[in-house]
Amino acid sequence: MRSPSHVPSHSRRLAGLALFTMLLLSAASSRAATPQESPSAEPMMLRLESGDVLFGRIEESDPDGVRFRRVDTEGVVELPWSLVDPTQRDALRLRFGYVESDGVEEMVDAEKLVLTDGTELFGIVVGRDDQYLWLKRAEGTIPVPRRSLAGASTPARVPALDVYTREELYQKKAQELAEGLAASGREGAEACAELARYAEEILDYAHALEYFGRAKDLDPSFEPQAIEAAIARTEEKAALQEQVDLLARIDLLRARKRYDLAVEALGTFPELYPDSPLLEDWNKLRDRVAKHQERDARAEITRSVYREATRLVRDAVKTKTNYEALVSYLDDGLVEAVLEATSKDLARIAPGITTDEVQRLWSERKGGRVHQSSYGNGTWLLGKARALATYEKEDEKKTEAPAAGSQAEARAKLEQRIERYLRNQELSRSANASAGSDEENPAKFWKEWDRAGRAQWAMAYFAEFSGLFRVEGVRFSNCRECGGKGFREIRFTGSAVAGSKAGDQLIPCPTCHTIGRVRRIRYR
Template identity: 25%
Template sequence: MIAVVLLAALSLALPAAEIVRLVDGSLVHGEITSFDEATGITLERVDTGGVLTLVWGHLPPDEVKRIKASRGFTGEEAAPWMVDVVHLIMRNGTTETGVLQPESDVTAYVLRRRGSSDRFPRSSVRSVEPGKVEGLSVLSAEELYLAIVASLGAPSDAPAHLELAIACEGAKLYDAARDHFLTVRELGPGLKAELVASRLSRIAIKLEDAVETADLDDIRSAIYRRQFELARERAAAFAQTYPESRQRGELMALEVEIDHRKREHFARKVVGDYFGALEGHLKQLSRDSSLSLDVARDLLENSLHQEILDDLAEAYVMTPEAVAQLWEQRRGGSVRTASYGQGTFLLGKSKALDFGRFDQADEEVDPADELEEDFDDLVAKVKKQREALAQQRTTAARGGGLDEVGPTPDEWWEAAEGDARRSWMAAYYAEFSGAIHVIEAKPRDCRRCDAGGYIEGTNEKSEPVLLTCPVCKGLKRERVVRAR
């Protein structure tokens, strides 16, 4: 047991009165007469004798943490203790990991690994990457304990010993954890007595059943490294190997934690992974010269979403239904913009020119942005339309006319480059698959005809004529979709 001779003279009672800082910066001097970890405190003021009931929201976060810590509420979960390391990516393809030492110089890197130092010539190293690993993977037990004390500070009271005990348990330094929990019991018998008793009992079993403990620690390590399937395999092996284990309750808790952390992890990844998979599918489809427009539409509307879910399910080792639930419950994600471009006319006039907003609550919109065009733009367009009518009359009088030019939908699709196809399919999928939240879908001015719907040209007789814009097919617009 760790000696605590220097602590014997310390008073164990909390101060009768203390200064509490409120969220508005004001200070209140008084005695905390009641404390609830979940809700707050009751304080009897020294100056007026009045009683204040303060919920934690009345105090800034650092003050809440201070008050809780002074009463031993420093956190109860024994999380793995991680240390900063570097990964040396060697030119021969291997990776060396350790704590970078000050002795490193221009000729070599020096890494500390479990009690010894290794030197690696810089000429043999291709790159250096920072990282974090569990302490015992690179430090000896003694080195790790000293690192934890250096980080948390040498304990001087019961709450500090409790914090150090929990950290040591998470670092798998069970002897040190037991000693610090015993010190907590000696210095502060009333400080989380039930927690301390429970942890001491648990640590005693861990030390007695050391082989089982090592296997459970391996499961926990796999969870924190996000190797969820490896953790599940190890849990199943533990249950089969030790059917009568006294630590079976901890195994069951770890099995629940595997599912919980796995779901949390992939819930954070699903948005980026989904759109990454979508981009991959669209690139592949855009290069398929045998893919017709009708078949592409059918895939985008009816089957591509499920294919993406199946891809993610395989990568996540989950069921497609579970991935679908993650996708439906997703939050956040960047707003993505896709344009039908020159293929806007494939939608038909009604769909191409439809103006709609969806999910308006998802983002704040400047009222000025709601106007599609300002007054100056409107004047310019009216003027352009009048000029177009005048030109039509002139060409008609000369015997010319308004000629229809440009490809049919199928011709455009067959001739479109891969990027044009991919962009068109991205916009179509966003708007019509039902799998993505559409924020806004609207037409914007065609850049080929400057929203005139026509271009000037000549016919076979070299007579001036107005030609229907080959890009927008007279729609004057190209359609853009913004979605997440």
């Protein structure tokens, strides 16, 4: 067992980013420095809760389960403790030194109240009046003002210890088993063992030890091996009840994803109990919290970055009505704002996490949902080259000349006319760069465009060009105004006064500005 002198001196600093970056290292070093009892080297029979039996060796074990190599197939099976026969599971966990709670909680039916500020409260509504709902929780019954509710209560399953005290749960179970507890012989022993196991589930080891002892006294032939193992297990835990309670509370905080509170409590344990025989359990739990913390941080970051990017883009569109100012912000400034907002979102999972850590985890992400954003009628603002650019290499296909008089020939001729027109336009723009019509004025278009369209355009632009997201591909749809041609054909009858000739003329599409396409980005 590790001595107090080996407790890391940085334990007081675990409440910040220290857990997220240092915990992984410190936990790994503590495992290397502290030997554990080696797993079973000899072949053994492992009984499963389903009744099946496996023959083989336990190669590794941890608080979550065992790594078991089968004799018959030489295959390796990862088995969580929940799948192992309860009697053998308890004996093995005691043998390997896993005294801490395994994080499996007693759950009860309750109600969820959502407040107007987004806060969620869980408990049981035990009273109502015109002004308040009275919500029972483990710490007491609290009044919730009706005016602060965002809606009606909804059913929820919550940890029993969030709603009831340990003593309340014990008394409730004892009342349910009152008839059996008053009986003698096998019936009384079964009731006592059931109450003892329930007490152990809610971490009430004193009552668990008491009723395992009563079960043994009432009927010594009732599950003698299991009862003896339970007495030995609960006797050790009862002697360290206060310390076990703290470790169990930390593990339950981990299960509830309250890593900020779990980290703070982890730092206090070696200070409160420097000579504790459970320092090894503290080290294992520290490792476990770090592992789950990073796993949950990686999962949350894939949701948070997109959520914050969407929110900040919409805010920018609302406050920055100038087109050039908005594009400048999207190009330089918004990425850092998204990372900063995401680091605040992750504060409960990884207290004190920096934007650099957020960016690292984000860059290491795998998979994730594919999102889409469209440039809409503002596709032309990108310029033709970027508006029509693709991310997949398109195979060049050789096509035969269209048949004379066919629709394909007419379409080819129209495309040739459009190409000639665009070349002429480029030449005229170079000669009259400063002149430009209001119809092709980006600032004027942006000012008159509706906010929803601007928000979609800005999100698509940010996703494609910020470098924060991975562009999965691009999709195009035809402009609704011109059908994808970029121009409209107008038939003129001519005018003797103006001297113009009759015939078809090409007019640039006022919606897509000759681009002909609406660009949509797919990204993750």
